[in-house]
Structure formats: C-alpha cells, structure tokens
Amino acid sequence: MKQHSPIFFWLLLAPFALWLILLVIIPHFDMLGIALREQTAPRQYAFSFKNFSEFFTEPLYWRTFMRTAVMSIMATALTLLIAFPVSYYIAKMLRGRPKSFLFLLCLIPFWVSELVRTYGWMILLRETGVISNGLQWAGLVSGPVELLYNDAAIMVGLVYTSMLFMVVPLVTVLESLDDDIIEASYDLGGNMWTTMRNIVIPHAMPGIVSGCIIVFMMTLGNYLTPNLLGGKDSLWFTEQIYTQFITRFNWELGSAFGILLLLLSSLIVWLGLKLSKQTLTSTMAS
Amino acid sequence: MKDSVIDLETRNVNKHYGDFTAVDNVSLQIEKGSFFSILGPSGCGKTTLLRMIAGFDEPDSGDIFIQGNSMLGVPANKRPANMVFQHLALFPMMSVAENVAYGLKQRKVAPAEITKLVNNALESVDLGDSGKKKITQLSGGQKQRIAIARCLVLEPKLLLLDEPLGALDLKLREHMKVELKQMQSRIGTTFIYITHDQSEALVMSNKVAVMNNGAFEQVGTPSDLYYHPETSFVAGFVGDANKWKSKVSQVNNKSCSTQVSNGATLRGKINGTMPIAVGDEVDVFVRPEAIKIIKTGDNANENDNSLECKVIDLLFNGANSAALLEDITTGKELHVALPQTGEYIGLQTGQKLTIAWSPDQTHCFNSRVKG
Numbered sequence: 129m130k131q132h133s134p135i136f137f138w139l140l141l142a143p144f145a146l147w148l149i150l151l152v153i154i155p156h157f158d159m160l161g162i163a164l165r166e167q168t169a170p171r172q173y174a175f176s177f178k179n180f181s182e183f184f185t186e187p188l189y190w191r192t193f194m195r196t197a198v199m200s201i202m203a204t205a206l207t208l209l210i211a212f213p214v215s216y217y218i219a220k221m222l223r224g225r226p227k228s229f230l231f232l233l234c235l236i237p238f239w240v241s242e243l244v245r246t247y248g249w250m251i252l253l254r255e256t257g258v259i260s261n262g263l264q265w266a267g268l269v270s271g272p273v274e275l276l277y278n279d280a281a282i283m284v285g286l287v288y289t290s291m292l293f294m295v296v297p298l299v300t301v302l303e304s305l306d307d308d309i310i311e312a313s314y315d316l317g318g319n320m321w322t323t324m325r326n327i328v329i330p331h332a333m334p335g336i337v338s339g340c341i342i343v344f345m346m347t348l349g350n351y352l353t354p355n356l357l358g359g360k361d362s363l364w365f366t367e368q369i370y371t372q373f374i375t376r377f378n379w380e381l382g383s384a385f386g387i388l389l390l391l392l393s394s395l396i397v398w399l400g401l402k403l404s405k406q407t408l409t410s411t412m413a414s
Numbered sequence: 415m416k417d418s419v420i421d422l423e424t425r426n427v428n429k430h431y432g433d434f435t436a437v438d439n440v441s442l443q444i445e446k447g448s449f450f451s452i453l454g455p456s457g458c459g460k461t462t463l464l465r466m467i468a469g470f471d472e473p474d475s476g477d478i479f480i481q482g483n484s485m486l487g488v489p490a491n492k493r494p495a496n497m498v499f500q501h502l503a504l505f506p507m508m509s510v511a512e513n514v515a516y517g518l519k520q521r522k523v524a525p526a527e528i529t530k531l532v533n534n535a536l537e538s539v540d541l542g543d544s545g546k547k548k549i550t551q552l553s554g555g556q557k558q559r560i561a562i563a564r565c566l567v568l569e570p571k572l573l574l575l576d577e578p579l580g581a582l583d584l585k586l587r588e589h590m591k592v593e594l595k596q597m598q599s600r601i602g603t604t605f606i607y608i609t610h611d612q613s614e615a616l617v618m619s620n621k622v623a624v625m626n627n628g629a630f631e632q633v634g635t636p637s638d639l640y641y642h643p644e645t646s647f648v649a650g651f652v653g654d655a656n657k658w659k660s661k662v663s664q665v666n667n668k669s670c671s672t673q674v675s676n677g678a679t680l681r682g683k684i685n686g687t688m689p690i691a692v693g694d695e696v697d698v699f700v701r702p703e704a705i706k707i708i709k710t711g712d713n714a715n716e717n718d719n720s721l722e723c724k725v726i727d728l729l730f731n732g733a734n735s736a737a738l739l740e741d742i743t744t745g746k747e748l749h750v751a752l753p754q755t756g757e758y759i760g761l762q763t764g765q766k767l768t769i770a771w772s773p774d775q776t777h778c779f780n781s782r783v784k785g
Contacts, residue, residue, distance in 0.1 A: 306501065306503060308499045308500070308501055308503035309503045309505060309506075311470055311490070311497075311499070311503070312497070312499055312503035312504075312505070313505075313516070314470075314489070314490045314491045315468060315469075315470075315490050315491070315496055315497045316491075316496065316516050316517035316520060316564065316565075316568065317491045317492075317517050317520035317521055317568070318491055318516070318520050319491055319520075322520060326505075326507075326508075326516070327505060327507070330507040331506075331507055
C-alpha cells in the first residue's frame with residue numbers, strides 16, 4: 129500500500145478526537161474535580177472526599193446503587209435469554225424475504241421515541257389500562273389491577289427497550305457461522321444442546337458479549353423507563369444523580385455519583401470480559 | 415474384495431423441491447469396502463443424494479439402507495455415516511485434537527480412551543504432533559486430513575465425501591487424490607465420494623455412478639465408463655471427446671453409417687439403450703487419442719473414418735498435448751491427442767492434413783433423450 133502523508137491520518141482523526149476531548153474527557157475531568165471538593169464558605173472550596181464518604185455512609189445511596197447494578201445485570205441477562213432464540217431463528221432458520229421482514233419487525237418499535245414506547249407500556253399496564261380491563265372483562269379478576277410501578281414493570285420496559293441492541297450483534301455473529309459447521313456437529317453425533325453449547329455459543333461469544341455490554345450500559349444509564357414505569361419508588365441510580373443536580377443543586381454530590389456510576393459500569397464490563405474470556409477489541413470487531 | 419455385503423442401498427429415492435426434481439428414482443447398491451464415486455455436473459442432484467444418505471434431508475419417497483437397516487426417520491446424529499464437508503467444516507473454536515475428539519465426546523467415551531483414540535487417529539494421518547494446534551495454523555492438505563480423521567475415529571460404516579478437494583490448488587489436489595485412494599484401501603471403510611471432476615472420480619474409484627438431471631446415467635468401473643459408455647451424456651462427460659450431430663443412413667447389426675450434414679460419412683458402433691434406425695438423429699463420439707494423423711504419402715485404412723483438416727492451434731501440455739484442428743468441409747473444431755514421441759514434431763499451424771480413426775472407436779447414440 130502506498131504510504132500517505134501523515135496529515136491525512138490526523139485530518140481523519142480530528143473530528144473524532146475533538147468529540148472525545150471536548151465532550152467526553154474534559155467534562156469527566158471537570159466532574160472529577162467538582163466531586164473532589166467541598167464548599168467551606170460562599171465561593172470557597174476545598175479538596176475533600178466528603179462527597180464519596182457521604183455515599184458510603186448513607187444507606188439509601190449505595191443501596192440504590194447496588195439495586196441499579198443488580199437490576200441492570202438481570203435485565204441484560206433476560207434480554208440475552210429472549211434475544212438469542214429470536215436471533216438464531218432470524219439468522220439460521222429463515223431465508224430471504226421472511227428473514228428481512230422479521231428483522232425489520234424488530235426494528236420498527238425503534239422508529240418512535242423511547243418516551244412514546246414507554247407510554248405505550250403505561251397504557252397497557254396501568255390500572256385502567258388494556259390488560260387490567262381485559263382481565264376484568266374475561267372475569268379473571270373482580271376489580272382493576274395495577275400492574276405499573278413495580279420492579280417487574282421496570283424490567284419489562286428495560287428488556288423491551290434493549291432488545292434491538294442485543295438482536296443486531298447476535299444476528300450478525302450468528303450469520304457468520306457456516307451452516308456446514310452446525311451440520312458437522314450433528315453429523316458427528318451431537319444433539320441440539322451439545323451443538324449449542326460447543327459450537328454455536330462459543331462462536332457467538334463476541335456478539336453475546338458486545339450485545340451485553342451495550343445493553344448493560346444503556347440499562348444502567350437509563351432514566352426514562354425506570355422513572356415512568358417504576359414511579360416514585362423505582363430507586364434508579366440515575367434518578368439520584370438527577371435529584372442532586374437539578375432538585376438539590378448539589379453538583380458536588382451529583383458529580384461524585386456520576387463518577388461512581390462510571391467506575392461501576394467499567395468494573396462490571398471488565399468482569400464480564402474476564403469471565404467470558406473475551407477482549408474488548410475482539411468483541412467490538414464482531 | 416468381499417462381495418455380497420452391501421453397505422449402502424438406496425431404493426427408488428426421490429426428492430423434489432417444488433417443481434424441480436433434484437433426485438429422480440435413484441437405486442444403487444454399494445459393496446462394503448469400495449470407493450464409490452458419484453460424478454455429475456453441478457446441479458445434477460449429487461449433493462442432495464449425499465445429504466439424504468447423511469440424514470440432513472429426507473427423501474420424498476423411496477428408502478435408504480445402511481447395512482440392511484432402513485434409515486428413514488433416523489436423524490443424522492444417529493446414522494453410522496460421517497461426512498467430510500465441501501469446505502471441511504472443522505470447528506474453528508477448537509484445537510485440532512478437540513475437533514477429532516468431538517464425536518467421541520458426544521458418544522460419552524471415557525476421557526482416557528478419547529485421548530488414546532485421538533492420538534491414534536492423528537498418527538494415522540501423520541499429524542501426531544499437531545493436536546494442540548489451532549485449525550487456522552494448518553495447511554489446506556492438513557485440514558483435509560483432520561476432517562477425515564475426525565470422521566474415521568468414529569469408525570463409521572460409510573464415509574461420505576462432498577467434493578472435499580475442490581478448494582485445494584491443483585498440485586495438492588493431485589497429491590490428495592492418491593493419498594485418499596491409498597487411505598481408503600488401507601482402512602477398508604466404504605467411501606462415497608461426490609465430485610464434478612471426472613479425473614478425481616476415475617483415478618480413485620472402484621465404481622463410478624454418472625449422474626445427470628437427478629438420475630443415474632450409468633454405473634460402472636472407471637474403464638467401463640470410459641470405453642463402454644452407455645449414454646450420450648456419459649460419452650461426452652467422462653473423458654474428452656469430439657462430438658458430431660449426424661443422421662443415420664445405414665444400419666448393419668451393431669454398427670451404422672451416418673451422414674453429417676454437408677460433411678463426411680462417419681461409421682461407428684451402435685451404443686446405448688435406445689435403438690437406432692435409418693433416418694434417426696445420432697450423437698457420434700470419438701476420443702482425441704483414438705484419432706491418427708495420416709502422414710503424407712500414407713493411405714488411410716479404407717474402412718476407417720477420415721477427414722481433411724487444417725491445424726488451427728497446437729496445445730502443448732507435455733504428455734497431454736493436443737492439436738486443435740478444423741474440418742475443412744464443415745469448419746467443425748476437433749481435438750486430436752499428440753503423443754510426444756517426436757513423430758509430430760514438424761506440425762505447424764495452418765498445415766493441412768488427413769486424420770483417420772477406426773469405426774470401433776466411434777460411438778453412436780440416439781439423440782432422443784431416453785424416457
């Protein structure tokens with residue numbers, strides 16, 4: 129290949145570098161700075177770990193934090209569990225037109241905004257909603273049932289919102305698996321389960337991990353869905369951050385929470401990569 | 415060879431995809447320990463037939479027996495037949511040894527036993543020290559051998575091979591042909607090999623079935639197919655041949671005289687199952703090596719077919735050299751083999767010459783497709 133002048137490389141890199149520096153790196157350093165200070169007098173600030181120690185001494189904060197993490201992991205696992213068979217069906221069982229149709233069907237809900245989709249779930253699940261009315265009409269329940277404002281409703285909303293972001297990498301990675309290889313496994317005596325475990329899942333691992341990373345990050349940082357479907361008691365960590373910044377004007381604590389959320393998601397993604405023996409590069413290449 | 419033991423039998427097997435008949439009423443018997451090839455152009459249904467034997471497709475009608483047991487409704491993972499895939503289908507997520515061990519693991523063989531069998535299998539294909547390697551570290555020929563070892567370690571009754579040499583380069587393909595043939599005679603497993611390459615089929619097989627449009631045209635030994643083709647298709651597909659469309663002018667017992675339009679009279683043997691009568695359209699075949707070039711001064715044997723030709727091109731290819739000639743009266747192109755014995759060294763493009771060949775080497779088939 130012909131050696132181009134390095135200026136082309138830097139020109140190509142420039143928009144991305146600007147985006148990274150201006151919108152990601154500088155704000156984070158600024159946030160870290162704000163998180164590590166304490167107001168001693170009006171307009172007087174001093175270096176301090178007070179914001180972080182407050183997080184660990186106030187049970188509401190770190191319980192919300194842990195709850196958000198655990199629920200996000202559960203939502204990710206659930207999304208994977210539902211998306212895998214769907215993706216396998218789209219990628220391996222279907223051909224031609226039905227395949228593109230089904231893939232499009234997964235995409236269509238994402239043509240409307242998350243807000244509208246979440247309101248959709250509220251119309252279904254609320255006390256006077258479609259499901260409640262349907263159950264009453266069928267005579268299965270005697271009075272209205274409230275299906276909103278609980279953890280299950282949050283979970284349903286999160287899984288629904290994340291589905292496409294799991295299906296796309298899974299379909300891509302499964303399509304790259306030759307049918308021959310699956311048939312060879314059967315030919316050598318494998319059954320459906322051993323083929324899944326030994327052939328399909330190891331092959332799909334980069335897609336599974338990249339799907340999980342995206343879904344986990346999206347879920348952990350989601351604000352709208354837990355708030356609308358979970359109501360006042362949803363206790364999602366992003367709501368705590370919002371409260372500190374907007375309601376309490378406590379930017380210091382809010383920043384500390386933001387930093388902690390970043391550390392948490394990095395830690396869990398790192399653990400996930402370690403456990404699945406994948407590297408970030410191999411995952412992103414899939 | 416032990417006769418009487420039949421490893422594979424298919425009875426009137428049919429397979430349709432919509433209106434398309436992929437496999438048309440195929441019946442065959444394959445003796446234990448033989449190397450059986452199914453030869454045909456792409457799209458002739460040979461892969462479909464093989465997939466039905468392996469258990470990936472079910473026939474629409476008919477039955478398949480492996481050592482006398484009907485395989486209808488038996489899934490691929492329960493059949494005593496293993497397949498070497500066209501692109502080998504080695505498992506890239508596993509090491510070489512794990513690939514070979516895969517089938518044994520599915521059978522729940524004890525781990526110590528698996529290690530032993532896998533080592534033996536790797537030794538038998540001369541890859542004893544490659545067990546820990548990744549699949550991507552192997553060369554084309556080594557992958558081939560692993561794909562075969564992976565099947566043979568399970569001691570199948572049948573080994574099915576789906577054009578496995580197709581992806582190799584010419585030199586390696588020639589080498590693997592010989593290696594496969596020797597491997598088969600050493601281990602004695604019945605091999606069923608499908609290919610569109612006639613040289614692969616002829617070199618390796620005990621018996622070859624020539625398949626066209628979903629049906630078998632002829633089943634026989636390689637030399638049978640070459641010297642005694644039963645159909646026009648076999649005569650044209652197996653080996654090289656010059657072909658004329660001609661009209662029968664005279665029939666005597668087993669031979670006939672035919673008239674090529676605006677051209678020569680060609681005499682030949684009547685072949686095939688379709689009878690030939692005066693006035694029928696026939697396909698006339700003659701092999702390039704059956705044609706002699708008559709030196710100036712010599713006269714052709716008066717019973718021989720002979721043509722006046724012009725040399726268009728000389729195709730030098732060592733022992734397989736040939737001359738491309740043009741029939742002066744009809745302009746038809748002909749291939750004539752040129753043995754490199756020095757006899758034809760003076761041949762030049764544009765030169766006019768006479769060629770001749772015996773009617774015994776000339777095969778005539780009724781052009782109407784049978785059935």
